[in-house]
Amino acid sequence: MPNKILSASLLYPSRAGATRLCAPSSLEARNFPREKVDRFDGFSTPGWRTFLPRLSRFSGTGILPENNLPALYERLGVLAGRPDVCVESLGNVKAMPIHLLRMPATGAGTKKNILICAGVHGNEPSGVSAVFELISEIQAKPHLRENFNFYILPCVNPYGFKTVSRRNENDVDLNRAFAASGQENEPEIDVVKPFFEKTSFDLVLDLHSALPKRDGYFVLHRSTLQLLGPAMENFGKAWPVLSNGSKPYQEEAPGICTSAPKGTLKDYLADQGCPHVITLEAPRALAFNERTKGLSRLAGSIIDEFAAQNKAIDSH
Numbered sequence: 001m002p003n004k005i006l007s008a009s010l011l012y013p014s015r016a017g018a019t020r021l022c023a024p025s026s027l028e029a030r031n032f033p034r035e036k037v038d039r040f041d042g043f044s045t046p047g048w049r050t051f052l053p054r055l056s057r058f059s060g061t062g063i064l065p066e067n068n069l070p071a072l073y074e075r076l077g078v079l080a081g082r083p084d085v086c087v088e089s090l091g092n093v094k095a096m097p098i099h100l101l102r103m104p105a106t107g108a109g110t111k112k113n114i115l116i117c118a119g120v121h122g123n124e125p126s127g128v129s130a131v132f133e134l135i136s137e138i139q140a141k142p143h144l145r146e147n148f149n150f151y152i153l154p155c156v157n158p159y160g161f162k163t164v165s166r167r168n169e170n171d172v173d174l175n176r177a178f179a180a181s182g183q184e185n186e187p188e189i190d191v192v193k194p195f196f197e198k199t200s201f202d203l204v205l206d207l208h209s210a211l212p213k214r215d216g217y218f219v220l221h222r223s224t225l226q227l228l229g230p231a232m233e234n235f236g237k238a239w240p241v242l243s244n245g246s247k248p249y250q251e252e253a254p255g256i257c258t259s260a261p262k263g264t265l266k267d268y269l270a271d272q273g274c275p276h277v278i279t280l281e282a283p284r285a286l287a288f289n290e291r292t293k294g295l296s297r298l299a300g301s302i303i304d305e306f307a308a309q310n311k312a313i314d315s316h
């Protein structure tokens with residue numbers, strides 16, 4: 001069993017032999033050159049205005065702030081104190097841990113495994129923040145807690161998250177480096193791959209955000225329309241779904257697209273045999289809090305549909 005008690009050194013790794021007992025200052029996290037960032041780009045598309053009244057309710061709701069590594073560690077520390085979540089480190093990259101959260105199923109019998117990843121691209125922090133919204137949603141739904149083991153990687157690329165960079169410190173896009181056979185793996189991939197290889201997942205969600213030109217949420221998938229069609233339809237009742245073009249992706253249905261395999265985490269796990277691997281894309285044209293809430297809801301909507309369809313299968 002993973003260590004339930006998250007030590008200070010696990011959350012705040014030591015430097016030069018000194019153990020940190022408190023979070024590094026947020027100034028330290030910001031003391032890096034910033035590149036194009038996943039943040040509010042304005043409501044450039046008229047279609048957004050129809051959603052504004054409903055979305056404004058999310059301002060100032062305690063959402064994990066963007067690209068704030070100390071705040072991320074603090075939030076993980078709070079979760080580690082809960083009886084239903086185990087927080088552990090899979091390993092460090094440059095003294096920054098890559099955390100794994102486990103929420104084991106509470107019911108008896110065979111369980112399915114759901115993996116949620118975020119922060120593969122460090123300049124897309126809405127995914128990292130959405131993880132914590134999603135955990136709250138899962139905790140509030142006993143039927144999900146009973147029937148599924150949840151595995152959560154809240155921040156796969158902590159260096160990128162800290163420095164507001166899409167890429168890691170080696171200037172490599174991790175979401176193009178997962179299937180690089182014959183080449184040396186990137187350090188972050190070396191940390192997470194052993195965990196991926198020893199666990200089989202029934203559903204994988206990888207949280208990202210897309211360019212501001214996208215006018216709604218969408219998914220890139222190695223899954224089925226049977227699962228994603230109802231999930232996206234449900235989500236679209238309250239949130240904007242991509243409607244202004246999906247190129248270079250192939251659109252199968254509103255907000256549901258496929259992409260050519262390019263060494264992504266999605267394609268790596270699908271090739272490993274996971275039947276449903278889905279990349280979720282939030283539109284950067286939305287303000288951060290709204291973008292985060294919508295991303296969490298889209299993930300929740302897919303999980304709800306997956307749970308409903310599995311229940312239907314079980315009762316046959």
Ligand SMILES: [Zn+2]
Binds near residue numbers: 121124208209
């Ligand atoms: Zn991304």
